[in-house]
Amino acid sequence: MSTPQRRTDIGPPHYEKFLHPIIKNNYGKWKYHEVLKPGVLVHVAEGGDKIYTVRAGSPRLMSSDFVRFLCDLAEKYCDGYLRFTSRNNVEFLLANKDNIEPLINDLSANGISAGGTKNTISNIVHTQGWVHCHSAATDASGLVKAVMDELCDYFTGKIELPHKLRIAVACCLNMCGAVHCSDIAILGVHRRPPKINYERLSNLCEIPSIIASCPLAAIRPTIIDGKKSVEVDEDNCMYCGNCYTVCPAMPIADPLNDGVSIWVGGKVSNARTTPMFTKLAIPFLPNNPPRWPEAVAAVKNIVEVYARGAKKYERVGEWINRIGWPKFFDLTGIEFTKYHIDDFKYAGKTYRTTTQMV
Amino acid sequence: MSTPQRRTDIGPPHYEKFLHPIIKNNYGKWKYHEVLKPGVLVHVAEGGDKIYTVRAGSPRLMSSDFVRFLCDLAEKYCDGYLRFTSRNNVEFLLANKDNIEPLINDLSANGISAGGTKNTISNIVHTQGWVHCHSAATDASGLVKAVMDELCDYFTGKIELPHKLRIAVACCLNMCGAVHCSDIAILGVHRRPPKINYERLSNLCEIPSIIASCPLAAIRPTIIDGKKSVEVDEDNCMYCGNCYTVCPAMPIADPLNDGVSIWVGGKVSNARTTPMFTKLAIPFLPNNPPRWPEAVAAVKNIVEVYARGAKKYERVGEWINRIGWPKFFDLTGIEFTKYHIDDFKYAGKTYRTTTQMV
Amino acid sequence: MSDSKTPLLDELEKGKWPSFVKDLKKLAQRSPKAKDLLGQLELSYKDKMTHWKHGGIVGVKGYGGGVIGRFSDAGDQFPGAAHFHTVRVNQPSGWFYTSTALRELMDIWDKYGSGIVNMHGSTGDLILLGVDTDNLEPLFTDLSNADWDLGGSGSDARTPSCCLGPARCEFACYDTLALTYDITMTYQDELHRPFFPYKWKFKMAGCPNDCVASIARSDFSIIGIWRDNIRIDQDEIKKYADSGLNIAADVVNKCPKNCVEWDGKALKIDDEGCSKCMHCINVMPKALRPGEDKGACILIGAKAPIVEGAQLSSVLVPFMKLEPPYDELKSLIRRIWDFWDEFGKARERIGECIQRIGLGNFLEKVGLDPVPQMVLQPRDNPYIFYEEYFEEE
Amino acid sequence: MSDSKTPLLDELEKGKWPSFVKDLKKLAQRSPKAKDLLGQLELSYKDKMTHWKHGGIVGVKGYGGGVIGRFSDAGDQFPGAAHFHTVRVNQPSGWFYTSTALRELMDIWDKYGSGIVNMHGSTGDLILLGVDTDNLEPLFTDLSNADWDLGGSGSDARTPSCCLGPARCEFACYDTLALTYDITMTYQDELHRPFFPYKWKFKMAGCPNDCVASIARSDFSIIGIWRDNIRIDQDEIKKYADSGLNIAADVVNKCPKNCVEWDGKALKIDDEGCSKCMHCINVMPKALRPGEDKGACILIGAKAPIVEGAQLSSVLVPFMKLEPPYDELKSLIRRIWDFWDEFGKARERIGECIQRIGLGNFLEKVGLDPVPQMVLQPRDNPYIFYEEYFEEE
Numbered sequence A, B: 001m002s003t004p005q006r007r008t009d010i011g012p013p014h015y016e017k018f019l020h021p022i023i024k025n026n027y028g029k030w031k032y033h034e035v036l037k038p039g040v041l042v043h044v045a046e047g048g049d050k051i052y053t054v055r056a057g058s059p060r061l062m063s064s065d066f067v068r069f070l071c072d073l074a075e076k077y078c079d080g081y082l083r084f085t086s087r088n089n090v091e092f093l094l095a096n097k098d099n100i101e102p103l104i105n106d107l108s109a110n111g112i113s114a115g116g117t118k119n120t121i122s123n124i125v126h127t128q129g130w131v132h133c134h135s136a137a138t139d140a141s142g143l144v145k146a147v148m149d150e151l152c153d154y155f156t157g158k159i160e161l162p163h164k165l166r167i168a169v170a171c172c173l174n175m176c177g178a179v180h181c182s183d184i185a186i187l188g189v190h191r192r193p194p195k196i197n198y199e200r201l202s203n204l205c206e207i208p209s210i211i212a213s214c215p216l217a218a219i220r221p222t223i224i225d226g227k228k229s230v231e232v233d234e235d236n237c238m239y240c241g242n243c244y245t246v247c248p249a250m251p252i253a254d255p256l257n258d259g260v261s262i263w264v265g266g267k268v269s270n271a272r273t274t275p276m277f278t279k280l281a282i283p284f285l286p287n288n289p290p291r292w293p294e295a296v297a298a299v300k301n302i303v304e305v306y307a308r309g310a311k312k313y314e315r316v317g318e319w320i321n322r323i324g325w326p327k328f329f330d331l332t333g334i335e336f337t338k339y340h341i342d343d344f345k346y347a348g349k350t351y352r353t354t355t356q357m358v
Numbered sequence C, D: 001m002s003d004s005k006t007p008l009l010d011e012l013e014k015g016k017w018p019s020f021v022k023d024l025k026k027l028a029q030r031s032p033k034a035k036d037l038l039g040q041l042e043l044s045y046k047d048k049m050t051h052w053k054h055g056g057i058v059g060v061k062g063y064g065g066g067v068i069g070r071f072s073d074a075g076d077q078f079p080g081a082a083h084f085h086t087v088r089v090n091q092p093s094g095w096f097y098t099s100t101a102l103r104e105l106m107d108i109w110d111k112y113g114s115g116i117v118n119m120h121g122s123t124g125d126l127i128l129l130g131v132d133t134d135n136l137e138p139l140f141t142d143l144s145n146a147d148w149d150l151g152g153s154g155s156d157a158r159t160p161s162c163c164l165g166p167a168r169c170e171f172a173c174y175d176t177l178a179l180t181y182d183i184t185m186t187y188q189d190e191l192h193r194p195f196f197p198y199k200w201k202f203k204m205a206g207c208p209n210d211c212v213a214s215i216a217r218s219d220f221s222i223i224g225i226w227r228d229n230i231r232i233d234q235d236e237i238k239k240y241a242d243s244g245l246n247i248a249a250d251v252v253n254k255c256p257k258n259c260v261e262w263d264g265k266a267l268k269i270d271d272e273g274c275s276k277c278m279h280c281i282n283v284m285p286k287a288l289r290p291g292e293d294k295g296a297c298i299l300i301g302a303k304a305p306i307v308e309g310a311q312l313s314s315v316l317v318p319f320m321k322l323e324p325p326y327d328e329l330k331s332l333i334r335r336i337w338d339f340w341d342e343f344g345k346a347r348e349r350i351g352e353c354i355q356r357i358g359l360g361n362f363l364e365k366v367g368l369d370p371v372p373q374m375v376l377q378p379r380d381n382p383y384i385f386y387e388e389y390f391e392e393e
């Protein structure tokens, strides 16, 4: 058998090939939608056609067999058409309303919940963690599983929320999980400066790149054993790990001190408010695998306090803006510390330059 | 006659000596006030006592004879009690309501208007200018006179405004007039780097202080004729004049290029919004003494557009926040330029990070 | 004690949310790589630290990106994890699939790799997790023959992604899927052969709801919007009111610009004051719709915190019509890349570069006029670099 | 052409606003210094530039501040302007005067100086403008014998100033005049003998309206506020409503925290949600008053732009009771000055110093606990300097 020819720069398959016929026929001609119940949407076209969507939770990290299982369901209920969402849920696109319940039953028989629409907690956007990244200060998939186990009733809509609530996890400050704009975020953090392996460093790394990598200019050139090297001004290091990203000889992982921080009040949409960054809630909680009980409890507490206090259509950040940060710390019982006070480049803009405290 | 002994560290006269008896009796026991008409207030004490205030415009820069003239009026109408306000207006404190009109008539016979209360334009907070400062890029007193001549009807309340409107003038970037938080501000500006007098510099100035004085690190040490000196990186100089403040050998005044800039939308009070900085409206208008017609017209235009467009109780900045900056530039016909885009340290926070344009 | 080799991970088999451990343990029965991955992960759970080594450059011929090298520091214990590279497969626009296509892909993956996937990566790729260096070329060959290509990694244009837009959403103001496909095809070279100062991400959202988080997560954010008036169907408004929606509380009072009026009979919107935030439309999609003069707002510069702090994208072009062949857009992209090429420093994202150079200077260099829509507010400091002045005669 | 020596300035005799030119021209008839000042000013109007030279250190014995040296660069043309120093006279709290006191002061000033004054300077002083070096000592002697003292200048505590507070304002939440007098007297040494890294300004406002612009213009801003509930007189509310005030539009809708309710009969305020912004009270002073548990919010760090950009003061102590002898306040001031003394750089305002050192570190050093009231929001970047950690055993 001759080796098949490789092809390059062909790009992804054209999306049209993958569109359900109803979608293809009504492309760009949708009129409105309704959320029939949590996890179930109907979109109605100008001409009256309808497409039903069942959204289901997914672990994102999965086996090819799991994908095949999803394909089985898609074939059984919706002519093989399925998609994934920007938050890694899976969506089944149904022409036939009657297939909705059987599909949901099949899913739930396999431990998969429908949900994630409208005013629910959707899937957690997350990253690789210990599963696949060298940079990780914590795991992602396990942490997400632990949190979602606890919050699943908010995903399915069993417990109602004032509005959408979006959680993200990133396992290091690179923030591949884009936790910087989430209602609640969990971020893996280091708490000690990198340890330098001088020998590897001079072989492997470019000194200028290392120096440029430090957000706080804490890395200075130096000479070690006659070789050009670097040293870290530990007083100016805030453990971001970026020097490690550019230079493998500056590992920063430290099982004793790595852990997670909790962030709140970000959002992406332009609905009502402009997009907002996530702000620090809890500077540090220990890495406690396999179930990170401290982190899970912290997130749950915030969700519950939000659910009790927010008004309809208020995202977490909007709720906090209304009640004020002092009240947020008060209601959640979270301690406000020196760490909460910004000291990076826009710090001055975060001081309270008014007598208005709420 | 023996020289009288000088006394030191005695501090200012105790204010109690200067309080009108009605004020002394009702100190801290005021119940409410009313604005009887522009320039005239009545404050009513818990026990029913009343003190009337007539507020009148003042040029701030005045002769001792003018002060005596004010004293004459105070003696004639209010037992000699008068005060000045934080915006340099003069206030007469009257026990007798019947004295209000005669006092106002006397004032106006001498070219002085009552006004400045409530929703008016009050006096312009300003600085020394060419009258008394070495640093001035423009005059202050003359500029203020020219502007207030034009806006006097807004001071007297003849023309109504949606709310208070406060104007400030500062003659250089030191901003002694605190123009950084005013509804409208006029700021004297230079547009060329300092010219260095090397000889004087080495005699008069400390090199490290000069270097530290530059907000943009545009000043570098150098050697001129064997002497330690400095040079200015003209590409990084934004003409703030702070090097001149610390070193007389770096004059920056330049009649050809000095002028004024116009700023809008700041406020100090915590009423409704938090205090706000003033923002750039017009980067440059020529110095055109004695009447600065371009600057006067620019301010008047903004006042008029504000008066037409703002809702009751909206300060200039609140009005702009509601209609949006694009609309502000549109309505005033002011050109938006590269100069309006911040490039100093918080620049990144001023970019529009949303699709919301209003 | 349990017999299991992964007692810690086993805890994650419990609970209401689907368990990746349960799933991967099943896979491990047939995939040695998956088995060793779980073994190493268990070790991480025990040690509380990662066991992956830093980077390592691997790839497929002629491509600079699309593969992330990954080597274990516990390869002796877990040989299947010793090489465990990632292959980023460029997903179809909007993450639409047929089961047939997915099955074909999974079969190829099982043939060469661990059988573990991410559906999907944060940037949008379909991620194949765990393949040996030697299998990279054959895997790629099979993929390409099945019509799949790689996505981006390294200092290149990353795989563009988009919300499902007109495929299933009535709010879409332009065709996000078509544009994403077009951009992806147009920039195949930039996607596969890193030559930028750093990574560059495109994300296309059909409306200001931004369901693909483009304003937070892409260097170049294209967000649909309209210029004319919100379309109102007063009958449907009445029906919402009749059906119990509290229009005063949920719409009028929540409008950030205070520009909705409702007198119990008709709804009025002051479109001039409206910031097109979508809220009222989101609440009453049957009654309200974006206007008809649609296009997109182009924003630039979002990124995660490192180095200069996180940034959101900021407005570059307040409104642009977006119709194939998208010449205006592509010309702009080209001018920006030329600028970046000239002025960008290594590992400096475009957003950081613009902040360093100054937005005003950047605009000049890419040939865009400054407009107030680009800023939240004009400068509040007087540190102006005047460029015009008179010379003494 | 006119005969006048000041044709340009003469233009400023016209118009509705009181003319300083008219006034000073009259003064010039008896004051040669005033005459030459006008002459030099006319020259500036012609040349479009200042004719004052840079600084020059002059003063009165034993004082480091209070006098600003000013010399003309056109002293040959205008000998009366050759020396034209400023004397800053410390104004009484709240700028209250009797005509007797002012007349006495003006007589002294006419004796030694130009007769020109500013009522008042931006910081608050009563400013005597234009005296020769030789006359400084005799002037000061006469002033001090008439109970007047100098204010601040240079790197010292500047003359504190305050709104008229309880003297004539029903909103005052503490006694601004008494505190200002007390502070001024307590810190006479700091006021008169520069020993700080740079200037330090105190400003006292009786309530959040901040009629003395303390939050914008003072390093240490003391702004009155209350902790309990706004006092409501429902009868007076009714009267406002009856007299035509649109409470819904002008109060309810303008409340920034949406915490006022008005049903046409009674007004309700959710005091927990209220930010004490003053607006509702300002609009209906007869009906609403600050609560009874009054004190002040202490804020720190305002300044004009140079060097690090303008700053507003920011919250240091959300609420402090302010009763004589103000021990808590003075202890805080002392701790801050000690800190500044140790950490401040020359010509670095306290606000700049705090930003350089970090507010969190500053708090630690002055012995204040961090509270969320100090910030508008917690940090949004993850660059945290953790101080606690475990050491390997």
Ligand code: SRM
Pocket (backbone or CB within 6 Å): A033, A035, A041, A084, A085, A086, A087, A088, A089, A116, A117, A118, A122, A123, A125, A164, A166, A181, A182, A183, A266, A267, A268, A269, A270, A271, A315, C094, C162, C163, C164, C165, C168, C169, C170, C171, C209, C210, C211, C212, C213, C282, C283
């Ligand atoms: C399927 C998906 C797009 C895709 O191409 O995959 C999607 C689809 C829809 N979004 Fe979204 N959004 C999706 C991610 C997002 C994201 C991105 C994210 O979460 O990372 C956002 C921004 C979130 C944020 O602000 O942090 C997002 C912000 C919205 C909003 C604005 C909500 C708000 O008020 O802030 C709406 C409007 C609404 O919910 O009323 C919306 C509304 C919708 C509608 C109703 C649009 C429509 O008419 O079809 C869609 C069904 C909604 C539902 O879930 O109730 N979608 N939506 C994404 C589903 C993710 C998931 O599995 O949960």
Ligand code: SRM
Pocket (backbone or CB within 6 Å): A126, A127, A128, A132, A133, A134, A135, A174, A175, A176, A177, A178, A245, C055, C068, C069, C070, C086, C088, C118, C120, C121, C122, C123, C124, C125, C126, C127, C151, C159, C201, C216, C217, C218, C302, C303, C304, C305, C306, C307, C349
């Ligand atoms: C796989 C993925 C996380 C995931 O689990 O989904 C990922 C994984 C890595 N990211 Fe990322 N990033 C991924 C999306 C992101 C995102 C989110 C996004 O694209 O929407 C971000 C934040 C947005 C942004 O671009 O700023 C992100 C910000 C980073 C950064 C920080 C870049 C910065 O400018 O601050 C780094 C560091 C770097 O580039 O050296 C990084 C680096 C990495 C590296 C390559 C680690 C490294 O330093 O070499 C990770 C490889 C892990 C591995 O071996 O599997 N990754 N990375 C995502 C890509 C999947 C895909 O192609 O679909």
Ligand code: SRM
Pocket (backbone or CB within 6 Å): B126, B127, B128, B132, B133, B134, B135, B174, B175, B176, B177, B178, B245, D055, D068, D069, D070, D086, D088, D120, D121, D122, D123, D124, D125, D126, D127, D151, D159, D201, D216, D217, D218, D302, D303, D304, D305, D306, D307, D349
């Ligand atoms: C007289 C006065 C302006 C006026 O016409 O009212 C004034 C006049 C001068 N100011 Fe000022 N400042 C005056 C209030 C202010 C204010 C406003 C305030 O205090 O509320 C400010 C802004 C607030 C602040 O403090 O930041 C102010 C910010 C400055 C600065 C910039 C300081 C900074 O940190 O940015 C300088 C430059 C310096 O200190 O070297 C300065 C410097 C000066 C000097 C001494 C010029 C110099 O560089 O040597 C001016 C002397 C002029 C003269 O010869 O008469 N003046 N100066 C004000 C003092 C009168 C008084 O004592 O009552």
Ligand code: SRM
Pocket (backbone or CB within 6 Å): B033, B035, B041, B084, B085, B086, B087, B088, B089, B116, B117, B118, B119, B122, B123, B125, B164, B166, B181, B182, B183, B266, B267, B268, B269, B270, B271, B315, D094, D162, D163, D164, D165, D168, D169, D170, D171, D209, D210, D211, D212, D213, D282, D283, D285
């Ligand atoms: C006399 C004076 C205090 C002093 O000790 O000298 C004073 C006195 C009063 N102020 Fe003021 N304010 C005085 C300067 C200020 C300043 C400072 C400034 O302008 O530099 C401010 C901050 C301005 C800003 O925000 O930029 C100020 C912001 C206010 C406000 C808040 C207005 C707002 O909504 O933003 C009020 C409330 C109001 O007007 O309803 C107020 C209200 C008042 C009241 C009604 C208080 C009262 O119950 O007596 C006083 C009479 C007011 C009037 O003018 O209608 N006062 N007031 C000052 C008169 C200055 C002048 O001659 O015009």
Ligand code: SF4
Pocket (backbone or CB within 6 Å): A127, A128, A129, A133, A134, A135, A136, A137, A170, A171, A172, A173, A174, A175, A176, A177
């Ligand atoms: S967030 Fe950090 S540890 Fe996690 S995948 Fe990204 S680079 Fe790796």
Ligand code: SF4
Pocket (backbone or CB within 6 Å): A193, A194, A213, A214, A215, A216, A217, A218, A219, A232, A236, A237, A238, A239, A240, A241, A242, A243, A244, A252
């Ligand atoms: S960990 Fe971050 S802050 Fe510390 S030295 Fe490395 S790059 Fe700098």
Ligand code: SF4
Pocket (backbone or CB within 6 Å): B127, B128, B129, B133, B134, B135, B136, B137, B170, B171, B172, B173, B174, B175, B176, B177
């Ligand atoms: S603003 Fe500048 S020029 Fe004007 S008085 Fe102050 S220091 Fe002098």
Ligand code: SF4
Pocket (backbone or CB within 6 Å): B193, B194, B213, B214, B215, B216, B217, B218, B219, B232, B236, B237, B238, B239, B240, B241, B242, B243, B244, B252
């Ligand atoms: S004028 Fe300002 S910016 Fe220019 S060199 Fe002097 S201090 Fe620096």
Ligand code: SF4
Pocket (backbone or CB within 6 Å): C163, C164, C165, C166, C169, C170, C171, C172, C173, C205, C206, C207, C208, C209, C210, C211, C212
């Ligand atoms: S971004 Fe807008 S167009 Fe795209 S899916 Fe979300 S709501 Fe629909």
Ligand code: SF4
Pocket (backbone or CB within 6 Å): A272, C254, C255, C256, C257, C258, C259, C260, C269, C273, C274, C275, C276, C277, C278, C279, C280, C281
């Ligand atoms: S889109 Fe937003 S701003 Fe516009 S009317 Fe609707 S709610 Fe108001």
Ligand code: SF4
Pocket (backbone or CB within 6 Å): D163, D164, D165, D166, D169, D170, D171, D172, D173, D205, D206, D207, D208, D209, D210, D211, D212
């Ligand atoms: S600050 Fe408050 S207390 Fe002082 S005068 Fe103004 S309104 Fe009255």
Ligand code: SF4
Pocket (backbone or CB within 6 Å): B272, D254, D255, D256, D257, D258, D259, D260, D269, D273, D274, D275, D276, D277, D278, D279, D280, D281
């Ligand atoms: S003081 Fe301000 S925030 Fe408080 S109730 Fe009145 S208007 Fe609302």
